[in-house]
Amino acid sequence: QTVVTQEPSFSVSPGGTVTLTCGLSSGSVSTSYYPTWYQQTPGQAPRTLIYTTNTRSSGVPDRFSGSILGNKAALTITGAQADDESDYYCVLYMGSGNWVFGGGTKLTVL
Amino acid sequence: EVQLLESGGGLVQPGGSLRLSCAASGFTFSSTAMTWVRQAPGKGLECVATVSGGSSFTFHADSVKGRFTISRDNSRNMLYLQMNNLRGEDTAIYYCAKDFRIAAGIYSPDFWGQGILVTVPS
Numbered sequence: 001q002t003v004v005t006q007e008p009s010f011s012v013s014p015g016g017t018v019t020l021t022c023g024l025s026s027g028s029v030s031t032s033y034y035p036t037w038y039q040q041t042p043g044q045a046p047r048t049l050i051y052t053t054n055t056r057s058s059g060v061p062d063r064f065s066g067s068i069l070g071n072k073a074a075l076t077i078t079g080a081q082a083d084d085e086s087d088y089y090c091v092l093y094m095g096s097g098n099w100v101f102g103g104g105t106k107l108t109v110l
Numbered sequence: 111e112v113q114l115l116e117s118g119g120g121l122v123q124p125g126g127s128l129r130l131s132c133a134a135s136g137f138t139f140s141s142t143a144m145t146w147v148r149q150a151p152g153k154g155l156e157c158v159a160t161v162s163g164g165s166s167f168t169f170h171a172d173s174v175k176g177r178f179t180i181s182r183d184n185s186r187n188m189l190y191l192q193m194n195n196l197r198g199e200d201t202a203i204y205y206c207a208k209d210f211r212i213a214a215g216i217y218s219p220d221f222w223g224q225g226i227l228v229t230v231p232s
Contacts, residue, residue: 034212034213034216034218036212036218038155044224045205045222045223045224045225046147046155046205046219046222047222048210048218048219048220048221051210051212051218051220052212052213057220089154089155091155091157091218091219093216093218096169097160097167097168097169097217098157098169098171099157099218099219100157101154101155101156101157102154103154104154104155
């Protein structure tokens with residue numbers, strides 16, 4: 001069974017840049033997996049940030065960007081702000097309607 | 111304004127059944143694929159089931175296949191999840207999500223409701 005991997009936690013200083021990654025337990029992530037990124041703050045529903053690797057969802061600031069870095073999908077936050085402190089989830093498309101989420105990354109801004 | 115409002119959650123004993131509902135508004139429901147996603151307490155997200163706009167396509171995760179059934183009523187703008195033979199590991203917040211077409215035949219959860227809690231004592 002394919003597992004989608006994410007860093008469990010990460011920290012960034014206010015104003016700094018951080019890159020979160022999304023990989024596979026076996027193989028490389030490519031655009032064919034349509035990597036999608038969500039942000040979730042405690043007690044709230046997830047919010048779509050990025051879809052199809054690098055397309056920002058409506059209303060998402062341009063300091064959030066998506067890409068493929070090496071064999072992983074990546075979410076980069078440039079100029080981190082205090083309210084970016086959230087859980088970030090990636091999800092990859094495995095075909096036949098099956099999306100598999102990573103375990104999420106808890107981002108701390110301090 | 112897109113709105114998704116889940117209902118029908120609660121406490122149910124192992125082996126019991128529950129039907130979740132999601133009332134949708136603010137978009138053309140009948141042409142939009144919909145998905146149920148769940149999140150166990152303190153855990154990550156899991157896609158449970160998806161149904162296409164016209165119900166010609168459904169997907170159910172292996173973890174719920176044969177126990178859960180997704181369906182919709184386009185005349186009422188309602189999405190459902192019938193959950194049978196519930197287990198402790200089904201305890202989670204269940205989110206109704208409106209899907210977004212990202213490629214031919216591929217739909218991704220885009221806008222999410224606030225979720226409803228289902229508790230199955232283990």
